Amino acid sequence: MAARDARQNRVNRQYRPETLALHAGQTPDPTTLARAVPVYRTTAYNFRDARHAADLFALKESGNIYARLTNPTNDVLERRLAALDGGIAAVSLSSGTAAIYFTITNIATVGDNIVSANNLYGGTFTQFDSILRSQGIDVRFTPVNDFAAVEAAIDENTRALYVETIGNPGLDVADLDRYAALASRYNVPFIVDSTFTPPTLLRPIEHGADVVIHSLSKWIGGHGAGIGGIAIDAGKFDWSDPKFKLYNEPDSGYGGLRFATDLGDLNPAAFSVRLRTVGLRNQGPTLAPDAAWTFLLGVETLALRVERHCENALAVARFLDSRPEVSWVKYPGLNGGELAQKYLPNGAGGVVAFGVPGGATAARRFVDSVELFSLVANVGDAKSLIIHPASATHSQLSDDDLRKAGVAPELIRLSVGLENIDDILADLDAAFARL
Numbered sequence: 001m002a003a004r005d006a007r008q009n010r011v012n013r014q015y016r017p018e019t020l021a022l023h024a025g026q027t028p029d030p031t032t033l034a035r036a037v038p039v040y041r042t043t044a045y046n047f048r049d050a051r052h053a054a055d056l057f058a059l060k061e062s063g064n065i066y067a068r069l070t071n072p073t074n075d076v077l078e079r080r081l082a083a084l085d086g087g088i089a090a091v092s093l094s095s096g097t098a099a100i101y102f103t104i105t106n107i108a109t110v111g112d113n114i115v116s117a118n119n120l121y122g123g124t125f126t127q128f129d130s131i132l133r134s135q136g137i138d139v140r141f142t143p144v145n146d147f148a149a150v151e152a153a154i155d156e157n158t159r160a161l162y163v164e165t166i167g168n169p170g171l172d173v174a175d176l177d178r179y180a181a182l183a184s185r186y187n188v189p190f191i192v193d194s195t196f197t198p199p200t201l202l203r204p205i206e207h208g209a210d211v212v213i214h215s216l217s218k219w220i221g222g223h224g225a226g227i228g229g230i231a232i233d234a235g236k237f238d239w240s241d242p243k244f245k246l247y248n249e250p251d252s253g254y255g256g257l258r259f260a261t262d263l264g265d266l267n268p269a270a271f272s273v274r275l276r277t278v279g280l281r282n283q284g285p286t287l288a289p290d291a292a293w294t295f296l297l298g299v300e301t302l303a304l305r306v307e308r309h310c311e312n313a314l315a316v317a318r319f320l321d322s323r324p325e326v327s328w329v330k331y332p333g334l335n336g337g338e339l340a341q342k343y344l345p346n347g348a349g350g351v352v353a354f355g356v357p358g359g360a361t362a363a364r365r366f367v368d369s370v371e372l373f374s375l376v377a378n379v380g381d382a383k384s385l386i387i388h389p390a391s392a393t394h395s396q397l398s399d400d401d402l403r404k405a406g407v408a409p410e411l412i413r414l415s416v417g418l419e420n421i422d423d424i425l426a427d428l429d430a431a432f433a434r435l
């Protein structure tokens with residue numbers, strides 16, 4: 001175990017992202033010497049003897065007990081993505097949505113609140129607005145990058161700040177450094193959903209994030225072939241302030257353990273240790289190892305794919321910008337201003353939004369006029385995708401919330417894929433001709 005960790009630490013320090021995406025987190029299986037990561041389809045693991053079992057259960061020794069908590073396939077995925085994003089540990093979960101929910105509830109409890117940007121993925125907005133609130137965790141929405149509003153919303157019960165790197169689908173870039181500065185002034189962790197910006201584009205931990213979340217279902221998996229999520233622990237937040245009750249009050253499920261102070265060497269990873277030993281162990285949102293394996297396959301080509309997604313998306317944004325049938329275009333790489341230049345110098349992601357004159361009716365007609373683009377509620381597939389958010393992904397939001405979240409009725413969202421760019425542009429061109 002120690003030799004393995006030393007080797008992995010060396011890999012993580014020595015290599016650049018493209019190399020980490022292929023090597024970080026894996027030591028080829030010593031029994032079979034299999035080069036690819038094996039899928040460990042097992043529910044449980046043999047204990048060497050009763051003593052070994054007792055030590056594992058008492059957290060005196062680390063190792064596999066039961067696959068709801070750990071699995072060697074998921075372990076490679078977790079170590080690889082932690083290395084890519086510059087974290088010290090990660091926990092994979094059954095969906096991006098689960099990663100968000102179990103991250104928040106691993107920090108905040110009844111009577112607490114979090115302060116979140118309001119330009120969120122539709123499912124996250126609903127989770128925050130109705131589910132968390134119904135469970136006694138208040139969510140205070142503020143316009144992204146309105147730091148006076150953020151500061152006014154923070155009080156003594158605030159337990160986290162939350163943003164998406166590029167808001168969905170308005171595509172505003174969050175000023176991570178300024179959020180991180182506020183989070184640190186008020187001693188709360190800064191949580192960043194970086195799904196739209198995989199680690200070869202942006203590493204939020206370098207800008208002060210304490211927890212980075214990805215939906216693996218999007219660009220990291222990259223092929224629209226499965227659902228999963230991950231929470232990456234930067235390992236920098238000190239949880240010992242008593243206001244974090246979940247970390248400082250003795251945990252009755254673990255013999256009175258206090259996660260902020262009683263984990264010894266593992267204390268810097270208190271967030272991810274608790275997420276695994278309480279979230280996964282007792283609430284069960286585990287990622288299946290087969291899904292973890294498909295995501296590992298995606299990670300191997302992440303850098304290459306993301307580069308092409310960005311290149312194609314920029315070409316699409318420029319094309320739309322030149323069309324008389326288009327009233328406006330939003331792509332951080334085209335008109336995202338200083339924030340896009342600062343945070344996204346390597347590419348601004350694969351999503352482009354634009355509006356057409358004629359409101360929701362015209363937008364829905366356009367969506368029905370493309371052929372190559374698939375009409376689906378997804379982003380980050382290798383294939384090009386299209387949707388009209390106001391009537392689909394964001395249809396649960398009220399008109400007022402839609403306006404606040406930057407979801408105009410005429411907004412069309414494209415997730416630009418890896419097809420030949422000439423075919424992509426020709427499809428858009430033909431759709432305009434059909435209108």
Ligand SMILES: *Cc1c(COP(=O)(O)O)cnc(C)c1O
Pocket residue numbers: 095096097098121123124164168193195196215216217218227228229379
């Ligand atoms: C898709 C998505 C999610 C939710 O992830 P699932 O894996 O679909 O549960 C959360 N945030 C963003 C930005 C997303 O695009």
